Amino acid sequence: MNLSRKSKILSLSVSPEIARELDNMVKTEDKSRSEIFKEMFRTYKESLAEREWRELLSFGKETAERFKIKDEEELFKILDEERS
Numbered sequence: 001m002n003l004s005r006k007s008k009i010l011s012l013s014v015s016p017e018i019a020r021e022l023d024n025m026v027k028t029e030d031k032s033r034s035e036i037f038k039e040m041f042r043t044y045k046e047s048l049a050e051r052e053w054r055e056l057l058s059f060g061k062e063t064a065e066r067f068k069i070k071d072e073e074e075l076f077k078i079l080d081e082e083r084s
Helices: 016-029 033-066 072-083
Strands: none
């Protein structure tokens, strides 16, 4: 018989103000603390991915300006030349 849990219990320390706000969210949203936390965690991960994407776009733009690459067609031409 497998008695392993499908979830992990965490203990977090937050300020009383945050605890009150979380409890208000629980009541307002009619969700559990766990559900609210999971949603916040997913949102935070999405935020990190979006920030990484913006940094990558910025790097691409800076690189294109540095090498005077006008568009994707020119970029692909350069890449093709490098590969051959």
